[in-house]
Amino acid sequence: MAGMFIDVVVAPEVAKDKDLAAKLTEVCPVAIFAVNGNGTLKIAEENLDECVLCDLCIEAAPSGSVQVKKLYETE
Amino acid sequence: MRFYEYESKELFARHGLPLGQRAVAESADQARQAAADIGGSVVLKSQVLSGGRMKAGAVKFADTPDEAAAHFDAIMPIVVNGQNARSVLVESKSPIAKEYYVGITWDGRRKLPVLIFSDMGGIDIEEVAETHPEHVSKTHISTILPFSPRVAKEAIGAVGVTGSELNRLTPIISTLVEIFLHYDLTLAEINPLAQLENGKFIVLDGHVDMEAEARDKHKALLDDLGIQPEETRQARPPTDFEIKGAQVDASDHRGVAGNVVGFDGNLGLVIGAGGGSLTLFDAVRKHGGKPANYCEIGGNPSVKKAKELTKLILSKPGVEKIAVMMNVVSNTRVDIVARAVIKGCIESGRDPAETIAIFRIPGSWEDEGFKILKKYNVEFCDRSVSMYEAAGRAVAKMS
Numbered sequence: 001m002a003g004m005f006i007d008v009v010v011a012p013e014v015a016k017d018k019d020l021a022a023k024l025t026e027v028c029p030v031a032i033f034a035v036n037g038n039g040t041l042k043i044a045e046e047n048l049d050e051c052v053l054c055d056l057c058i059e060a061a062p063s064g065s066v067q068v069k070k071l072y073e074t075e
Numbered sequence: 076m077r078f079y080e081y082e083s084k085e086l087f088a089r090h091g092l093p094l095g096q097r098a099v100a101e102s103a104d105q106a107r108q109a110a111a112d113i114g115g116s117v118v119l120k121s122q123v124l125s126g127g128r129m130k131a132g133a134v135k136f137a138d139t140p141d142e143a144a145a146h147f148d149a150i151m152p153i154v155v156n157g158q159n160a161r162s163v164l165v166e167s168k169s170p171i172a173k174e175y176y177v178g179i180t181w182d183g184r185r186k187l188p189v190l191i192f193s194d195m196g197g198i199d200i201e202e203v204a205e206t207h208p209e210h211v212s213k214t215h216i217s218t219i220l221p222f223s224p225r226v227a228k229e230a231i232g233a234v235g236v237t238g239s240e241l242n243r244l245t246p247i248i249s250t251l252v253e254i255f256l257h258y259d260l261t262l263a264e265i266n267p268l269a270q271l272e273n274g275k276f277i278v279l280d281g282h283v284d285m286e287a288e289a290r291d292k293h294k295a296l297l298d299d300l301g302i303q304p305e306e307t308r309q310a311r312p313p314t315d316f317e318i319k320g321a322q323v324d325a326s327d328h329r330g331v332a333g334n335v336v337g338f339d340g341n342l343g344l345v346i347g348a349g350g351g352s353l354t355l356f357d358a359v360r361k362h363g364g365k366p367a368n369y370c371e372i373g374g375n376p377s378v379k380k381a382k383e384l385t386k387l388i389l390s391k392p393g394v395e396k397i398a399v400m401m402n403v404v405s406n407t408r409v410d411i412v413a414r415a416v417i418k419g420c421i422e423s424g425r426d427p428a429e430t431i432a433i434f435r436i437p438g439s440w441e442d443e444g445f446k447i448l449k450k451y452n453v454e455f456c457d458r459s460v461s462m463y464e465a466a467g468r469a470v471a472k473m474s
Binding site for chain 2: 004005030049050052053070072073
């Protein structure tokens with residue numbers, strides 16, 4: 001489920017990659033990313049609206065595999 | 076943060092100010108023993124964080140230890156301006172020839188401490204200033220240059236005090252100024268500063284307020300005086316609303332969204348930034364508005380923290396709308412606050428467009444913030460609208 005203002009979409013192959021999951025968890029300053037018990041990525045939905053639009057997650061993952069959507073800009 | 080009288084006097088004593096023999100009593104037996112130890116007539120004073128003790132009957136005189144014990148029992152149940160007595164200060168009764176006033180506080184306009192002196196002590200200094208202004212001197216003190224006793228002499232001499240009184244008062248007042256400056260006080264007051272029949276001076280009553288932000292710096296003193304970290308020492312006990320506000324602020328280390336104070340009005344205020352809270356609160360009142368609360372936000376609180384503050388304010392009975400207003404912000408993001416207040420309205424079951432009377436936060440990330448506000452049809456303005464004008468727009472929307 002998306003936040004009220006922000007949604008983050010991660011490509012399935014990135015979400016399954018334990019190294020990338022750990023990296024995304026490390027770079028996000030507002031704890032939007034976390035890892036499951038098996039090391040795969042999970043999104044902390046309660047923190048989505050805390051996103052500060054820093055783009056660190058976008059830079060940490062392969063191009064186009066992480067998208068940060070501003071829901072207030074969509075119709 | 077207020078000190079009780081007995082704590083203020085302990086601080087004064089450490090710096091050599093002249094004080095009578097005294098002891099703190101927490102039971103009638105202790106009051107009896109203190110009176111016996113001091114000998115002669117004593118005065119018993121309720122220890123509350125408020126003035127008005129004499130009028131409330133919480134100051135009594137006793138000539139014998141048994142009388143002191145009886146007065147203790149009479150004083151302790153008396154509530155003074157909503158404050159329960161913590162203990163009773165038993166002090167020697169002094170033969171007074173004349174009473175003076177001395178206080179140091181901050182002059183917000185000059186941004187300097189001001190030394191206030193009067194040769195008419197023992198009564199309300201504001202009343203003296205109105206009725207006998209020639210008996211009150213006000214002298215500003217540098218916070219950069221070392222304090223000179225010459226400044227104290229000028230303050231005393233300005234009301235016509237000369238001779239031995241001038242010479243005896245000067246070191247007392249100089250010491251009080253040094254205490255004020257050293258301990259980051261917002262008020263250091265002696266009233267009355269009494270001249271005894273033998274010509275000597277003595278501190279009869281006094282109290283100090285310390286800047287709350289200075290508590291850590293002066294932890295050693297506070298520990299010595301037994302002032303616990305959790306003691307807020309406000310003029311009245313906090314309300315549930317204010318306690319919840321403090322809990323919201325403590326829930327997340329990021330930024331400030333708290334310092335909530337409840338009022339009786341219908342316009343909730345989410346305000347802050349560089350003195351903006353005080354300015355905006357005053358502006359709302361100047362326009363005839365009735366604030367439901369005071370609060371402070373700043374330092375970029377998280378969305379959740381600012382949202383919870385919004386929800387708390389909206390939950391206050393009688394709140395019809397909120398005004399979200401700040402000075403121009405640099406370290407708080409407009410979009411983050413916009414998200415928070417809109418989310419707070421929606422989670423409170425209210426329409427943001429109807430509930431937010433005005434959103435006036437210009438500054439960092441304002442373009443992003445304004446997009447959010449537009450989406451939810453919330454009225455907003457940028458820095459071309461002054462804080463005063465924004466407050467007026469909010470008040471105009473109230474019924």
